[in-house]
Amino acid sequence: MLRIRRIEEAVAQRYHEQEMRCPVHLSIGQEAVAVGVCAALSDDDIVYSGHRSHAHYLAKGGDLTALIAELYGKASGCSGGRGGSMHIVDHKIGFWGATPIVAGTVPIAVGAAWAAKLQNSSRIVTIFFGDGCFEEGVMHESLNFAALHQLPVLFVCENNGYSVYTNLQSRQPHRSISALASAHGVNSISGDGNDVMFVNQQSSDAIKRIHNGEGPQFLEFSTFRWLEHCGPNNDDDLGYRDEGELASWQERCPIELALGQLNASSVALDQEDVEKDINAEIISAFNTAQCADPPVVGDYCEYA
Amino acid sequence: MPDRILSYAEAIREATFQAMEDNDQVIVIGEGVPDPKNIFGTTIGLQEKFGPDRVFDMPLSENGVTGICIGAAQAGLRPLMVHQRIDFMLLAMDQLVNHAAKWHFLFGKGAEIPLVIRAIIGRGWGQGPQHAQSLQALFAHIPGLRVVMPSSAYDAKGMLIGAINDNNPVIFLEHRWLHQITGNVPSNYYAESLEGAKVIRKGAMVTIAAFSYMLIEAIRAAEWLATQDIEVEIIDMRVVRPLDMDTVLMSIEKTGRLLVLDTAWKTGGISAEIVAGVTEKAMKHLKCAPVRLTLPDLPAPTASSLTETYYPEAEQVAEAVLRLLDIDDNNVIAGAKALARTGNRDVPNADFTGPF
Numbered sequence: 001m002l003r004i005r006r007i008e009e010a011v012a013q014r015y016h017e018q019e020m021r022c023p024v025h026l027s028i029g030q031e032a033v034a035v036g037v038c039a040a041l042s043d044d045d046i047v048y049s050g051h052r053s054h055a056h057y058l059a060k061g062g063d064l065t066a067l068i069a070e071l072y073g074k075a076s077g078c079s080g081g082r083g084g085s086m087h088i089v090d091h092k093i094g095f096w097g098a099t100p101i102v103a104g105t106v107p108i109a110v111g112a113a114w115a116a117k118l119q120n121s122s123r124i125v126t127i128f129f130g131d132g133c134f135e136e137g138v139m140h141e142s143l144n145f146a147a148l149h150q151l152p153v154l155f156v157c158e159n160n161g162y163s164v165y166t167n168l169q170s171r172q173p174h175r176s177i178s179a180l181a182s183a184h185g186v187n188s189i190s191g192d193g194n195d196v197m198f199v200n201q202q203s204s205d206a207i208k209r210i211h212n213g214e215g216p217q218f219l220e221f222s223t224f225r226w227l228e229h230c231g232p233n234n235d236d237d238l239g240y241r242d243e244g245e246l247a248s249w250q251e252r253c254p255i256e257l258a259l260g261q262l263n264a265s266s267v268a269l270d271q272e273d274v275e276k277d278i279n280a281e282i283i284s285a286f287n288t289a290q291c292a293d294p295p296v297v298g299d300y301c302e303y304a
Numbered sequence: 305m306p307d308r309i310l311s312y313a314e315a316i317r318e319a320t321f322q323a324m325e326d327n328d329q330v331i332v333i334g335e336g337v338p339d340p341k342n343i344f345g346t347t348i349g350l351q352e353k354f355g356p357d358r359v360f361d362m363p364l365s366e367n368g369v370t371g372i373c374i375g376a377a378q379a380g381l382r383p384l385m386v387h388q389r390i391d392f393m394l395l396a397m398d399q400l401v402n403h404a405a406k407w408h409f410l411f412g413k414g415a416e417i418p419l420v421i422r423a424i425i426g427r428g429w430g431q432g433p434q435h436a437q438s439l440q441a442l443f444a445h446i447p448g449l450r451v452v453m454p455s456s457a458y459d460a461k462g463m464l465i466g467a468i469n470d471n472n473p474v475i476f477l478e479h480r481w482l483h484q485i486t487g488n489v490p491s492n493y494y495a496e497s498l499e500g501a502k503v504i505r506k507g508a509m510v511t512i513a514a515f516s517y518m519l520i521e522a523i524r525a526a527e528w529l530a531t532q533d534i535e536v537e538i539i540d541m542r543v544v545r546p547l548d549m550d551t552v553l554m555s556i557e558k559t560g561r562l563l564v565l566d567t568a569w570k571t572g573g574i575s576a577e578i579v580a581g582v583t584e585k586a587m588k589h590l591k592c593a594p595v596r597l598t599l600p601d602l603p604a605p606t607a608s609s610l611t612e613t614y615y616p617e618a619e620q621v622a623e624a625v626l627r628l629l630d631i632d633d634n635n636v637i638a639g640a641k642a643l644a645r646t647g648n649r650d651v652p653n654a655d656f657t658g659p660f
């Protein structure tokens with residue numbers, strides 16, 4: 001979590017240099033969902049995500065240097081410079097793709113889970129998405145199909161209460177997202193998305209249920225985005241969120257909470273050492289990315 | 305009348321205000337319409353002025369809300385729906401193509417669908433394959449839809465009002481890089497026709513038929529070409545459906561040479577339709593094969609380095625004109641090449657810092 005936080009902070013900090021020439025949706029404040037869920041997955045399991053996907057990619061074990069190179073539009077980027085921050089992939093570790101059309105990857109994940117079932121594979125497929133997805137028809141069509149065919153898919157909703165500048169109350173009626181998922185016949189749980197231990201426990205339990213043949217599972221985690229929807233800045237001054245809302249969530253920083261839990265369980269952690277390693281890794285990834293070659297124009301026809 | 309200079313984005317905003325004042329059945333809905341960024345500034349102050357019963361944000365339900373607007377339109381409202389990216393409109397293809405475009409045809413009088421859909425075509429800053437598509441040809445293929453692409457601030461206002469007054473579904477496409485251009489925009493309420501291209505520069509040597517933002521590049525090229533005594537005729541196509549072939553044909557009779565500029569892909573693009581129309585009807589006037597300057601048939605690149613060769617600009621327009629005229633003087637060709645912009649092609653100019 002700390003590693004993801006520092007990576008996202010580095011992206012934010014260096015974005016102003018105008019060398020990462022693509023829109024970025026950062027996950028600062030929401031790291032616990034990515035980490036708690038992915039820590040419960042096996043290497044063979046598959047993950048898909050949407051526009052805000054750096055944390056999911058990293059938590060699944062995605063290559064950091066390839067991610068940063070992708071942000072810099074380099075040939076060595078995880079998508080060969082074709083995607084930028086909004087379209088990332090790392091097939092080696094089962095991160096099968098993240099793209100930014102809201103809910104676009106949800107049915108694709110369900111399809112991969114369908115294949116797993118038809119091929120008698122033990123892998124499960126996890127799809128991360130935001131609260132906004134619940135407004136798209138394809139989300140409901142996907143839940144219906146997954147429930148109908150009892151597919152090995154874990155739906156993970158990161159409910160941060162907003163879609164861009166619009167709060168959830170202005171977009172959806174007063175009823176819970178997880179209850180709606182239940183109504184589709186998908187077993188659903190909701191809870192604190194800033195508590196990584198809770199997220200991890202719920203994820204492990206849900207994955208066990210999938211392996212027990214109980215069909216698709218749905219987890220809704222509440223959390224909060226600290227920075228602007230898209231870009232490196234804090235935009236709280238725009239006044240679209242209630243005063244004090246950000247501060248109250250920052251008081252419940254997922255990383256601070258986890259550090260507290262570690263202390264309480266007397267796990268020894270030398271944070272300074274960890275920070276040093278992370279920092280070195282980040283510096284090296286940025287240096288490599290900046291020095292890397294841009295994509296070759298002639299190669300751009302490949303796969304087209 | 306003295307000039308009154310507004311940006312294209314301001315012209316759209318003014319058109320929306322005046323149309324809403326003119327007719328209380330006009331409503332506006334779209335993701336982000338009343339948010340602090342107001343669709344790149346085009347809906348600033350709208351909800352404050354007309355209230356939350358006429359100006360709406362919306363759930364992320366592009367297909368459903370399009371259908372909802374179709375029903376509201378049949379019942380007499382005049383909805384103006386807005387998409388920050390045309391790519392999001394793809395989710396609504398069913399309601400648009402299967403329903404909006406067919407309703408009046410099927411059910412006749414009393415089944416008019418006065419619905420306007422504004423959609424913005426993105427370009428630049430690594431928006432890439434899913435946020436920077438130019439999809440006019442998809443909509444232009446569909447009988448029952450009108451598709452317009454104004455390229456001037458004057459037309460942005462007049463054609464948006466014209467679209468809102470029209471009783472058919474109208475797709476109103478704005479290239480993001482046009483939002484900042486400025487031009488004379490009268491302050492009165494005026495509707496421009498949703499049909500017809502406009503000759504915006506007279507010339508006898510080559511006809512340039514340009515869509516949307518490519519008009520700006522055509523003008524830039526034409527100004528330099530004029531310094532070389534090469535006079536091109538530029539047609540602002542304005543409308544993608546119905547296509548105004550007559551204006552193009554009239555120009556071809558004079559020039560005998562055709563260059564089509566589009567912001568979209570070549571295969572199956574609207575540029576093909578123009579070339580087909582000219583060869584069908586004016587073959588005898590053509591002095592050489594028509595040329596299309598479009599995007600290569602590849603998804604929009606993200607890496608800024610790849611945008612250098614992906615997007616044709618004034619330099620390529622001028623070079624194409626020279627080729628059409630068989631001009632191979634190296635000095636002249638070097639002059640055309642000098643039109644190349646310095647700096648990145650993923651921004652319209654160095655001052656433009658987004659939002660994209």
Ligand SMILES: Cc1ncc(C[n+]2csc(CCOP(=O)(O)OP(=O)(O)O)c2C)c(N)n1
Pocket residue numbers: 051052100101102129130131132133160162163164229335364366392395
């Ligand atoms: C189909 C579609 N509609 C609209 C958009 C524009 N858009 C991009 S991200 C986003 C917000 C989505 O909110 P949510 O799903 O809650 O995710 P969050 O950004 O909060 O993580 C929107 C509206 C889009 N990318 N795709």
Ligand SMILES: [Mg+2]
Pocket residue numbers: 130131132158159160161162163164
């Ligand atoms: Mg959200």
